[in-house]
Amino acid sequence: MRWLLLKDLQILRRSLLVSVLLVLYPAVIAVLIGFALSRGPEKPRVAFLNEVPPGTPLVVGGTQFDVTGAKSELCARLDCIPVSSEAQARQMVESGDALAALILPPDLIQRLESLGGLNPIQPTVRVLVNEEDPVKAGLVDDRIDSLVTQANLRISKEVSHISANYLTLLTRGGTFNLLGQTLDILGLQNSERILEAVRSELPASSPLGAALDKVIRFARLAGQNLDQAQPLLASIAHPIEVQKEVVAGSPPSLDSFAIAVAATVTLMFVTVLLVAGALALEWEENAYSRLVRGLVRRTWLLAEKVLLGIALSLGVTLLMLAGLSLFVHIEWSRLPAIVAAILAGGAAFAAFGAAIGATAREVRASSLLAFMISLPVAFVSLVESGTVSPGLFDVIKVVRAVFPFHAALDAMSGGLDASGPALGAPLLHLAILLIAYGALARLALRRLV
Amino acid sequence: MIETRALAKRFGDRRALQGVSFVAHRGELLAIIGPNGAGKTTLLSILAGIRDPDSGSVSRRPREVGWVPQQAALYRRLTVAENLRLFARLERMPDVGATVEEMLEQTALAERRDDQVGTLSGGNQQRINIALGLLSRPPVLLLDEPSAGLDPRQRERLWQFVLALAGGGTTVIFSTHNLAEAERYGQRLLVLADGETLFDGTSSELHAAVHEAGARDFEQAFVAFLRDRGH
Numbered sequence: 001m002r003w004l005l006l007k008d009l010q011i012l013r014r015s016l017l018v019s020v021l022l023v024l025y026p027a028v029i030a031v032l033i034g035f036a037l038s039r040g041p042e043k044p045r046v047a048f049l050n051e052v053p054p055g056t057p058l059v060v061g062g063t064q065f066d067v068t069g070a071k072s073e074l075c076a077r078l079d080c081i082p083v084s085s086e087a088q089a090r091q092m093v094e095s096g097d098a099l100a101a102l103i104l105p106p107d108l109i110q111r112l113e114s115l116g117g118l119n120p121i122q123p124t125v126r127v128l129v130n131e132e133d134p135v136k137a138g139l140v141d142d143r144i145d146s147l148v149t150q151a152n153l154r155i156s157k158e159v160s161h162i163s164a165n166y167l168t169l170l171t172r173g174g175t176f177n178l179l180g181q182t183l184d185i186l187g188l189q190n191s192e193r194i195l196e197a198v199r200s201e202l203p204a205s206s207p208l209g210a211a212l213d214k215v216i217r218f219a220r221l222a223g224q225n226l227d228q229a230q231p232l233l234a235s236i237a238h239p240i241e242v243q244k245e246v247v248a249g250s251p252p253s254l255d256s257f258a259i260a261v262a263a264t265v266t267l268m269f270v271t272v273l274l275v276a277g278a279l280a281l282e283w284e285e286n287a288y289s290r291l292v293r294g295l296v297r298r299t300w301l302l303a304e305k306v307l308l309g310i311a312l313s314l315g316v317t318l319l320m321l322a323g324l325s326l327f328v329h330i331e332w333s334r335l336p337a338i339v340a341a342i343l344a345g346g347a348a349f350a351a352f353g354a355a356i357g358a359t360a361r362e363v364r365a366s367s368l369l370a371f372m373i374s375l376p377v378a379f380v381s382l383v384e385s386g387t388v389s390p391g392l393f394d395v396i397k398v399v400r401a402v403f404p405f406h407a408a409l410d411a412m413s414g415g416l417d418a419s420g421p422a423l424g425a426p427l428l429h430l431a432i433l434l435i436a437y438g439a440l441a442r443l444a445l446r447r448l449v
Numbered sequence: 450m451i452e453t454r455a456l457a458k459r460f461g462d463r464r465a466l467q468g469v470s471f472v473a474h475r476g477e478l479l480a481i482i483g484p485n486g487a488g489k490t491t492l493l494s495i496l497a498g499i500r501d502p503d504s505g506s507v508s509r510r511p512r513e514v515g516w517v518p519q520q521a522a523l524y525r526r527l528t529v530a531e532n533l534r535l536f537a538r539l540e541r542m543p544d545v546g547a548t549v550e551e552m553l554e555q556t557a558l559a560e561r562r563d564d565q566v567g568t569l570s571g572g573n574q575q576r577i578n579i580a581l582g583l584l585s586r587p588p589v590l591l592l593d594e595p596s597a598g599l600d601p602r603q604r605e606r607l608w609q610f611v612l613a614l615a616g617g618g619t620t621v622i623f624s625t626h627n628l629a630e631a632e633r634y635g636q637r638l639l640v641l642a643d644g645e646t647l648f649d650g651t652s653s654e655l656h657a658a659v660h661e662a663g664a665r666d667f668e669q670a671f672v673a674f675l676r677d678r679g680h
Contacts, residue, residue: 289497
């Protein structure tokens with residue numbers, strides 16, 4: 001078997017263009033796919049026009065809001081591009097230099113402050129978007145909705161707090177500032193006490209007694225009920241609380257997933273194409289019959305091709321990971337797990353490639369077949385549940401079970417990231433596929449001369 | 450020598466061989482002739498151990514039979530020496546280096562040893578093809594259409610080489626469409642048609658069997674011979 005392996009390596013060495021393409025092309029595709037899947041723009045580019053006069057404080061109900069801090073927080077989540085006019089913002093959005101434009105109108109502060117007063121006016125911000133790309137449009141909508149929701153939440157909390165203060169003033173009394181003047185507010189509880197004192201001084205036969213009793217009851221009831229309203233106001237500010245519980249799945253980090261996708265796609269293309277082509281070459285060179293008529297057993301020939309695929313794909317994939325590590329962090333302390341994932345995935349892909357090569361028996365046909373099967377299988381395997389109908393996802397589950405890609409991806413994710421899937425199940429799955437496709441390839445060899 | 454007894458082979462409904470029996474002796478040159486589809490290549494592939502017969506037997510194991518297929522079976526990206534070395538190793542030759550040198554000398558390709566086989570002419574590729582069949586020094590050598598695609602000079606060299614092998618005691622069995630070649634080099638002729646043996650004897654015996662008045666030449670007479678027997 002080692003002489004056959006040496007022979008195949010010699011042939012690869014002499015087919016420089018094939019070797020380079022076999023290594024470079026899948027690596028490039030893999031990296032593109034991996035990062036396209038997991039990354040949109042980290043921070044969407046948004047043109048930012050602030051028409052609020054600089055230095056304008058925002059005071060709502062006596063509380064001063066940190067406007068500068070709010071702006072910093074906003075731009076920490078967006079890539080803010082300051083512009084000086086609406087025309088400039090509009091031009092940037094139309095040209096695609098910015099995904100959207102956020103315009104803060106000059107009266108925004110005044111309107112926000114009015115929320116704490118008796119004549120509130122709803123504040124608005126303006127967003128300019130370019131919706132020619134639905135993906136971009138969705139991304140911008142999601143981001144800005146999220147930011148506005150958070151701003152609304154903070155403001156509504158403060159407004160609720162202010163409203164609660166007003167209620168306290170009404171029920172218990174206190175002082176109130178209005179137009180620079182300090183007013184004493186009696187409050188309902190104090191009113192009730194004063195009225196009860198006056199009632200006790202009235203003669204029993206006084207006609208004002210009954211009317212006074214009504215006023216005292218009103219003051220008491222109003223004070224008690226308005227006290228109850230305070231927790232209600234607090235709950236309005238934050239009516240729904242979300243409790244998240246993870247019942248299944250142990251997702252790796254986004255970076256690890258992207259790397260796992262890139263590595264698995266590389267592994268798949270290198271191994272499947274190489275083994276399918278190497279086995280088909282034996283027929284094209286007419287050497288197959290010379291080999292199997294007593295020199296080499298068919299099973300050994302198959303094993304040699306699988307070993308060739310595993311060895312080369314291990315080297316190529318590790319090389320690709322080493323290259324990627326220049327740009328992203330890879331936990332190299334997990335190298336044994338990474339190598340185990342690559343070996344298992346490589347073996348299953350190699351057996352799959354052998355089945356294709358033994359069936360096609362021609363290098364061009366086997367390469368085409370390998371490509372035409374592998375690429376759609378990889379894409380289909382990446383579709384997540386919940387994004388398609390249940391019936392269609394059942395079909396996808398069958399594809400995932402029958403082809404090595406998804407199991408290899410799980411193994412790779414688990415190898416790269418300790419928080420990823422456990423290695424045991426995908427490795428077992430890959431071992432089963434190795435045996436199954438190996439048997440198929442052996443069966444195909446048996447029927448052929 | 451090599452002996453076959455009642456070899457039979459079917460491919461689906463098509464009967465490729467039926468009841469083919471013959472003996473080829475040591476140092477004998479046996480030519481297998483017949484029209485297309487007669488079963489010549491099937492017979493050789495069974496003798497070489499590439500296919501199993503449905504019934505019948507062959508007296509030699511595949512490793513005792515050297516095989517030279519019609520289409521050269523070698524790796525075009527490897528050099529002449531690398532091809533010889535690979536198969537010498539697979540044949541488990543005790544001294545691989547010496548075997549390779551011997552074959553390079555026998556095929557007069559020593560100067561081309563480091564050339565990739567794909568760069569050689571058809572004739573030279575056929576030489577390597579034959580050399581690979583002879584690596585293990587088999588007592589029996591099978592040649593399937595050995596002169597196909599060769600020019601006259603190459604054919605002459607080829608047959609000189611093959612005659613020398615036979616002279617050294619190697620049993621040579623070759624198939625050919627070329628009746629003149631079969632007549633000229635075959636000490637015995639085995640005529641197949643539709644998987645059956647129609648004739649097994651010397652060329653002069655075949656001449657006598659196909660003799661027909663009015664036939665322009667032997668080839669015409671041979672065609673008539675086949676036709677008379679329903680093929």
